[in-house]
Amino acid sequence: MAFKGGIILSLNAMNRILEVDEPNLQVFCEPGVVHAQLNAALKPRGILFPPDPGSTKMATVGGMASTNAAGMRAVKYGPTGAWVLGLDVVLPDGSLIETGSAGSRAKQSSAGLELTKLFVGAEGTLGIITRLRLKLMPIPPARAIVTALFDDLESAGRAVQETFAAGVSPSAIEILDERCIRAINRYRPGMDLPPVEAMLLFEVDGNPPGVRWDAEKVAGVVRPLAHKVEWSDEPQRIAALWEARSLVGAAIGALRPGSNRAYCGEDICVPVSRIPETLREIQEIGKRYRIPIATYGHIAGGNLHPGHLIDASNPDEIRRVLQVADEIHALALRMNGTITGEHGVGAVRSPYMRHEHGLALEAMRQIKEALDPKGIMNPAKLFPN
């Protein structure tokens, strides 16, 4: 983060876990702590910080708070903001405040304006987070995964809705589209996934008998809609499935050797009921601009990550992929969704903010101007010109 005086302060260097308050299920840490490191440190104590970004090995808790990152398990546990109890923040005027009640270790409070939740997701535009107080929970003792393959996207969408209608609250539901399935097959020849339109991974967590009940329930509900369904509560099988899911990001590159993935229009979120048509339209957009797109995402929350594969040395492809991103953002809003489900606005998505928020954008701007009248905090981000 750059200051006017020319000093560069890397907050990622502030990466200490300061205190684990086990009796109160809280941890105090600096913003540069990496998500995977935090949970590795908590694991021997049987506790965890539930938000779970795909980028666990790189994502810092400060970054997760600043974008209000959601991740795979937000459908059950909520986004990062639900687990942030307090923040130390340096304000633009140089003062240091502690949100969430100064010195507090309480789990909740209704004392005044919720500054914690305001700084969460503000992308550094209101102040600099220097310490976080995070809420923790016991590690669920068991997990199971139901994998299901679908001949068409509509059946996959229906399977998600019918799972909830059956009274199950999964901890995650992930979707891989046809291109992602092909990519995994090419990247890992042993996998031999059939060439269907969509694959879903449902994760349920809890205690051992509860997890088996939920997994059988999901499998039973999904079976009439699916090409093939299976479930497992064996830790090795679960780890292998999540590994397959995690290598999608790398695998889709194999669909077009030498290509780069363009991160633009890569994080929309739409109502769950509109996922099948959204996925079809994304494919149409890709065809129209001759850019291959492989889409995966956290379908239970409606959060989709289209991966556009381009030749980054070709200026025409760069021009076309920016048009793809523009159309995908417009599509998200037309579907009653949002331009960003968890990655944040930054500079690139700020032109869409007025369309997404209407008059509410002016209220955001008033708050920004009140706290940062000189506009020194992460300037030219989040707000459109």
Add this chain to the structure above:
Amino acid sequence: MAFKGGIILSLNAMNRILEVDEPNLQVFCEPGVVHAQLNAALKPRGILFPPDPGSTKMATVGGMASTNAAGMRAVKYGPTGAWVLGLDVVLPDGSLIETGSAGSRAKQSSAGLELTKLFVGAEGTLGIITRLRLKLMPIPPARAIVTALFDDLESAGRAVQETFAAGVSPSAIEILDERCIRAINRYRPGMDLPPVEAMLLFEVDGNPPGVRWDAEKVAGVVRPLAHKVEWSDEPQRIAALWEARSLVGAAIGALRPGSNRAYCGEDICVPVSRIPETLREIQEIGKRYRIPIATYGHIAGGNLHPGHLIDASNPDEIRRVLQVADEIHALALRMNGTITGEHGVGAVRSPYMRHEHGLALEAMRQIKEALDPKGIMNPAKLFPN
């Protein structure tokens, strides 16, 4: 709510459920909808709005949002704010905004400042909520309750910590102190509860085998610490236990016939680890000022509701109970807690805001002044003079 023009608008009259969007697990409703009515309307569809205030028959969803009410199940499901996706708000300048992205039905977004969470808990000081978009979830198919009686408060506190350490995430843990137990015995002679220092009710929810597993686990962990433990997953028994819990508010009046309950210093929240000493100090304060206090609360979240019984026609008792409240608020802050866990600040608790928040109060004030420069929204509330 009063306007300058002299028109009185009762928002409680805005009490329609506007639309249940079942596929997307959302409901749109007006602020005057009563909590119990909302969940009664959702029940036939198998879905619910999880925040659960004790005052379910009177609490409106608008009021719950404006105080960020927590209730019994906040320990597992979070406070009201975790379930509010968007708000229509009339701002002080007369403009109508929609927070949480205009027209959105997405379950999450990282597009800009989290205005929804800022208006939640603002107690009407920033604008008037005219519509809410709430997130819903499937009704858990099963529940069980473990009841445990403890000879001393310290063992009850340890039982809460050891439940979490055993990997169980209960949906509620309620505490009743000795006076509450006596009050229930007097109010309902059949109950015959033994005269111990504390009674805990642990609720677990999920599917039938999962709930039995959790209930047995809790009972096993708590047994070595308790005077007596039992558990049940029979719906009638569960309903009877929650009824006993719900009548505490009325029953404590029976401890001192003709008394009134004074609602001041009635909603502190402290770290879970400090509950036993907080409960002992509350008793000391009561003795010092000769005011009987019966305390119950949502112990898993640290939220305690001391009930002070006074003769409201006696000015000296009113003077003394205000001193009791003052000492209890100071106690909460000394215990690294908060003056209000879920009821909000209003006018009565505003003098403690500076002590609780320090410099962060100035940031709250800057936001208030930016959005409501003339101070017309719920004036003289929340902020100290």
